[in-house]
Amino acid sequence: MAEFSSRGYFALPGPKGQNCGERNLQRSSNFRQSLRLPQFGSVSVAIMRISAYNWTHIVACLLVGVTAMLLSFGALVTTYEAAMAVPDWPATYGHNMFLFPWDEWFHGPWDLFLEHGHRLLGAVTGMVTLCLAAVAWRSSVRPAVRWLAVAAVALVVIQGVLGGARVLLDDKTVAKVHACTGPLFFAVAVAIATLSRRSAEVVAGGATRLPVALLVAAYLQLVAGAQLRHLDATVDPATFRGLVALHILGAVAVTVLSVVSAVVLGEDGSTAARRWSKGIVAFVIVQFLLGCGAWVANWGVPSSILPEGWQLAEPLRARSVGNALVVTGHVVLGMLILGASVVLAIEAGAIGRAAGVREGRASERAFA
Amino acid sequence: MRFTFIMAFVATAVGCGKTPPASFRLNMVQATKTAAPESGMEKPWSSWANDRQKQVATILEAMYGTPDAPVALAETGLDLAKLQLAAGPVRSDIVGRKNGLYREHCAHCHGISGDGMGPTAAFLNPYPRDYRPGKYKFKSTWRDARPARDDLTRVLHDGVPGSSMPSFALLPPAKVDALVEYVRYLSMRGETELALYTYAEQELGVDDTMPTTKEFLVDEILTPIVEKWQGAEEARIPIAAVPTTLDFTKPGDDPANHESVARGRALFHGDGGCVKCHGVTALGDGQANDYDDWNKVIVEWGKEVAGGLGASQDDAGRAAWLHAATDVIEGDALRPRPIPPRNLRLGLYRGGRRPIDLYRRLYTGINGAPMPGVGPSGPGGKGSVADAEIWHIVNYIRSLPYEFDGELGADRPMVAKDRL
């Protein structure tokens, strides 16, 4: 993951591929020195170099990546209604999950591939989370990061058990909860990755709390979306209409908040905050289109609320790959918007104080 | 043990606990409509009506089972293996065979009971089909007959263009087969329920309970229903030979078709009686305030109930019935919507665009919709247009989207208009 940049010090790809380590290292002459030293090559210096890695941040970034994959897999499981492709848990068709024949999984039915794959990825994620907690507890002195890492461990365990319960009870309510805690875990992973950067100290108290509102709205929107997504066929039309209204309302709230945040931060935010807030607006626009597409792909054109004659000339093909990509894309992008709002809230300093970032400054120096 | 503990924890955390298993909903409109209070009732109306509904529900469960565990009486001729593939919650096994197909693909629109009132139904226009009366629109059989198996298969394969009913062409044939069987099952169940209400209304006294003998349930109620379904394969309408004066491989404005299209136009405006609804322009702007049969039931009963509510209320049973009826119309039925005659210049045909599809639509009309047929209403009858002539109307209809019509003030093909 780490690589030498042309300027001779480490550039660590962060959650969204931006250089998390770089900006901060430029600022810290201590670091620059310690990192340049290895070029002269000696054993003791090599050790220094290793300890100079920001392991918490590296593992957190890894966790963000693995979790994004896991969420996508989970979303595919739901899209293809493959949840019950493996009826037992924690075993897979009586096999220990890790010993389930690789070949049978990979070349087996699509539904089995998705469900078992989701479980395997879930296990990998669990292990990475444990590593993160260990590293954070040992090396990170920023209390917020430590405690978030502990929260991540708790969440991943709960999430795994919820996944198992969803299958064993074959229950949609559990599925909804599972769909809502998954992104919560992702948000925590992103928060750890962002807060564990050494540059976090530049974040001063923010001028605006808007990003926090955006973050909350994005999460509530996801909760509303999960009600639509794990729709029980016994729900009556009136209740469904209510759920739809909620999700539309949420979409409006998220859109307005993201635009206002971008405008406000565009004036007096840091460079990073400005970039992230603009990126979120772009995400939200795409998300809006994907949402409309997901609707049509799932439930057809809502012709009773559209002008007369608005219909597709050709019937939609149920279960086409295109449909699945649009629907799954909407879900995954929804979770990415949540993750991006977390970064923005931290970058804009909106939750920095609460997370003890300011206090982090002194301890970072001690760490170096 | 440890598991029980974990599950208990999860159930508590979830709060609401498990979603209840799916169950069939009674046809509340018919149940209430046919339960007008009679003189000499000892119980209050609501508990009397409740008893009767329970009797019907019990009989239906014995005859048809539940959404999770369907029952197929031998007399129905339904294939239980197929039903089991389509019924129940979605799950699949290690070789990838998937159960619960109906809930996976159809129930969110057509509803668990096939009542056309799935969660999303209110957003759709037309509403999803209510299978319970056994009426289908797009089929190759006589108007009053049930659809043949391959009619339903075709609807599933092609979808219904211009409505929200998608095409299931990507599903393997075995799955489509199972779904078709399940649609027939839901229809038979719905028709049985209707027959029971009708029987109760006409034959049962106030204090009588519904008979549960085999003679009654199978011979009197079920057999006539099943016979209709099994007779569907033999109830196809005859297809006249295509006249030599028309050529469907060529467009309507091709000289080879001029004569035929002119004949079709004459029939459309004359004997066919099409302009009454579709309008002289064929834009569907004729009589437009009619309802299809599914909505008409609600509209007419709604008027009756509203009229009754206005009248005197000194009979407590009657008042209770009318209030229950109001609740049912508002809560257990979708808001009725008129069915406009089709704009024939869009080139959008719900029952399929092949000439043979249109021939069938015109021959029998559209069952359940106001659209009448021009062919005979049954074998041996006589229609308003001779069978072979229907092909000319078909030809004319197919030329309409491309017809340049000065009267409309449009100098371009109408087909581009309004198309999404």
Ligand code: HEM
């Ligand atoms: C440990 C971390 C895990 C995370 C972050 C996670 C996340 C997710 C997400 C985001 C979804 C998609 C929900 C949606 O699209 O609405 C999902 C679905 C699902 N997950 Fe997980 N999951 C995890 C572990 C597990 C485990 C261990 C199981 C074990 C059986 C499991 C079983 C499922 C099932 C069955 C679904 C489909 C739910 C449905 O369609 O009803 N998950 N998961």
Ligand code: HEM
């Ligand atoms: C712009 C902000 C929006 C956000 C952030 C958002 C977010 C989400 C999320 C996260 C989910 C999945 C929930 C889960 O299962 O975990 C979802 C589901 C859904 N959303 Fe949105 N959404 C937005 C706008 C819209 C719009 C404008 C529409 C269409 C009118 C829409 C239609 C849907 C539908 C139909 C689903 C269910 C997908 C399914 O059944 O598989 N969304 N939304």
